[in-house]
Amino acid sequence: MTSTITTKKASKHHNNRQWHNWLVYNINDKYLAKHASLYQGALYDLGCGESPYQDFFLQFADSYTGVDWAESQHITKEKLCADLNKALPIESGVADTIVSLSVLEHLYNPQNMLDEAYRLLKPNGHIIVQVPWQWWIHEAPHDYFRYTPYGLKHMLSKAGFTEVNVEAQSGFFTMWSLKFNYFSTRFIRGPKMLRTLIKLCLVPFWAIGQLSAPFLDKLDRKWHAETIGYFVTAKK
Numbered sequence: 001m002t003s004t005i006t007t008k009k010a011s012k013h014h015n016n017r018q019w020h021n022w023l024v025y026n027i028n029d030k031y032l033a034k035h036a037s038l039y040q041g042a043l044y045d046l047g048c049g050e051s052p053y054q055d056f057f058l059q060f061a062d063s064y065t066g067v068d069w070a071e072s073q074h075i076t077k078e079k080l081c082a083d084l085n086k087a088l089p090i091e092s093g094v095a096d097t098i099v100s101l102s103v104l105e106h107l108y109n110p111q112n113m114l115d116e117a118y119r120l121l122k123p124n125g126h127i128i129v130q131v132p133w134q135w136w137i138h139e140a141p142h143d144y145f146r147y148t149p150y151g152l153k154h155m156l157s158k159a160g161f162t163e164v165n166v167e168a169q170s171g172f173f174t175m176w177s178l179k180f181n182y183f184s185t186r187f188i189r190g191p192k193m194l195r196t197l198i199k200l201c202l203v204p205f206w207a208i209g210q211l212s213a214p215f216l217d218k219l220d221r222k223w224h225a226e227t228i229g230y231f232v233t234a235k236k
Helices: 002-011 022-034 110-120 149-159 172-187 192-219
Strands: 042-046 063-068 095-101 121-132 162-168 229-235
Touching: 022 172, 022 192, 042 110, 095 110, 110 121, 110 149, 121 149, 149 162, 149 229, 172 192
Parallel strands: 042 063, 042 095, 095 121
Antiparallel strands: 121 229, 162 229
């Protein structure tokens, strides 16, 4: 029951959740709720964007501090403006928890962010990172990398983290369904009435794919190979 309640609250402020992509938000919410016990004390959200999870995290953490750069494409509500590719203007050992969701791929110097996260964390603090894997280029031109589980473990270990755990968030069928849905949105164009008609024709395919994919994923024994993304936890 607790997991269901927190998952609903986690997703409630997402403005990008639509007919063709609601499954990816459900999956992200599931993994965020799964690791709710790690959100403690002073929580820093590196690359917070619009801070869609602030209220969710504050159910568990004592405080929330968002950090993002001033040129972000999102309408930001961050308390601190900083470039995550560079040294952060934050004291060492101030954070109990650091989260960074769908951010690492947008950094041209990602190791710096992980190194800085380690510096900011108190001993025994945790970092929670989510990154895409089989995903299209987004927020161009600031989309630089995709990370395998091995690359993620290497980078986090290099920063000093231990107990690095990388979880694939889906199997092949969810990945394929979402890629098909995003691709098909390119056909929604023309006058408003035509766009509405095309969308109505696509909605059944979007729904069938997203409803069936999680069950079909059970046929995939190697989720890590073609997943939509990875959810990572590690400890200082």
